[in-house]
Amino acid sequence: EKDGYPSFMEKEIHDQPAAVGDTLLGRLDENGRLTLDEIKIDETVLRSIDKIVVIACGTAAYAGQVARYAIEHWCRIPTEVELAHEFRYRDPIVNEKTLVVAVSQSGETMDTLMAVRHAQEQGAKVVAICNTNGSTIPREADAVLYTHAGPEIAVASTKAFLAQITAAYLLGLYLAQLRGNKFKDEISTMLAELEAMPAKIQRVLDEVEPQVKELATGMKDAGSVLFLGRHVGFPVAMEGALKLKEIAYIHAEGFAAGELKHGPIALIDQGQPVFVIVPSPNGRDSLHAKVVSNIQEIRARGAETIVIAEEGDDAVREFANHVFYVPEAPTLLQPLLATVPLQIFACELAGAKGYDVDQPRNLAKSVTVE
Numbered sequence: 001e002k003d004g005y006p007s008f009m010e011k012e013i014h015d016q017p018a019a020v021g022d023t024l025l026g027r028l029d030e031n032g033r034l035t036l037d038e039i040k041i042d043e044t045v046l047r048s049i050d051k052i053v054v055i056a057c058g059t060a061a062y063a064g065q066v067a068r069y070a071i072e073h074w075c076r077i078p079t080e081v082e083l084a085h086e087f088r089y090r091d092p093i094v095n096e097k098t099l100v101v102a103v104s105q106s107g108e109t110m111d112t113l114m115a116v117r118h119a120q121e122q123g124a125k126v127v128a129i130c131n132t133n134g135s136t137i138p139r140e141a142d143a144v145l146y147t148h149a150g151p152e153i154a155v156a157s158t159k160a161f162l163a164q165i166t167a168a169y170l171l172g173l174y175l176a177q178l179r180g181n182k183f184k185d186e187i188s189t190m191l192a193e194l195e196a197m198p199a200k201i202q203r204v205l206d207e208v209e210p211q212v213k214e215l216a217t218g219m220k221d222a223g224s225v226l227f228l229g230r231h232v233g234f235p236v237a238m239e240g241a242l243k244l245k246e247i248a249y250i251h252a253e254g255f256a257a258g259e260l261k262h263g264p265i266a267l268i269d270q271g272q273p274v275f276v277i278v279p280s281p282n283g284r285d286s287l288h289a290k291v292v293s294n295i296q297e298i299r300a301r302g303a304e305t306i307v308i309a310e311e312g313d314d315a316v317r318e319f320a321n322h323v324f325y326v327p328e329a330p331t332l333l334q335p336l337l338a339t340v341p342l343q344i345f346a347c348e349l350a351g352a353k354g355y356d357v358d359q360p361r362n363l364a365k366s367v368t369v370e
């Protein structure tokens with residue numbers, strides 16, 4: 001069942017082009033318009049939504065954070081992301097005009113389920129983004145957008161994460177389309193860009209995987225690894241850190257790169273490995289230049305900089321000890337590519353340390369207790 005891979009996790013990392021492709025499948029009509037038949041919530045209700053709250057835990061919550069950037073940009077609907085176990089206990093302001101998006105691979109996470117129930121009690125409609133057909137969260141939700149990643153066996157989530165992000169993009173673009181947003185051209189461009197992602201993910205696997213594996217085996221003795229990202233690269237950084245904690249038992253932290261000077265830069269010392277996820281140099285604003293200057297700052301303080309950047313981005317070379325290039329993509333879609341080297345890194349490092357990659361200590365695949 002592992003298709004010849006040493007672990008389910010490694011197999012599932014390789015399943016990702018298909019996971020993303022299958023999640024997109026059948027959701028575009030012949031005119032390139034999105035058809036999400038599963039969203040059985042009245043369109044007038046969806047048009048009246050004035051706030052979106054994404055609730056989830058762990059990796060699914062990082063998918064939610066990526067979703068926030070995309071949904072707010074495309075739909076101009078204020079969007080919050082909250083850990084499901086925190087959401088319920090802060091007396092959240094949720095009502096009939098709130099759309100709650102519950103993201104869960106298993107559909108059985110108790111914290112998320114309880115948050116769904118709480119939101120529904122306040123009158124909110126709930127859309128579940130879920131990978132497990134017929135599980136509890138989609139059964140109780142008002143609508144479901146299934147991710148078609150196939151069963152995920154490894155405790156550390158990989159392909160479900162990419163599929164969740166893909167489904168969230170579809171939801172965001174669907175809402176933008178439904179609400180007649182003025183971004184019509186952007187919607188069709190994004191849909192075409194999404195269709196191109198499976199092949200680009202495959203390229204990361206083909207071209208970058210061997211380099212990342214080599215780096216990982218040489219870093220078996222790392223005591224702590226930091227991850228920096230900005231905009232959608234921030235949740236990617238958090239996800240990279242979580243993977244490493246979960247399966248390689250290495251202390252790891254993800255930071256927003258802009259936060260570095262507000263404290264974490266004090267951690268940078270000679271030889272400290274730091275992954276940096278660099279936004280596209282073609283993106284808006286000056287984010288790229290800012291992140292490059294972050295790399296420069298930490299390198300000057302002795303960090304070992306491991307940079308994930310877009311192909312053709314030569315500006316990062318000067319300050320990077322290692323660079324992994326991923327194919328070009330619109331900034332909002334970059335997490336589908338930039339996450340992959342981080343997953344490979346954690347998987348390879350954990351394997352090199354002799355750990356059970358699929359069944360890390362103290363963890364269960366689905367957390368059905370609060």
Ligand code: M6R
Pocket residue numbers: 057058059060103104105106107108109112155156157158246365366367
């Ligand atoms: O099944 P869910 O998506 O609701 O699970 C949520 C988290 O428990 C899960 O993502 C967890 O963080 C993974 N082990 C991450 O690799």
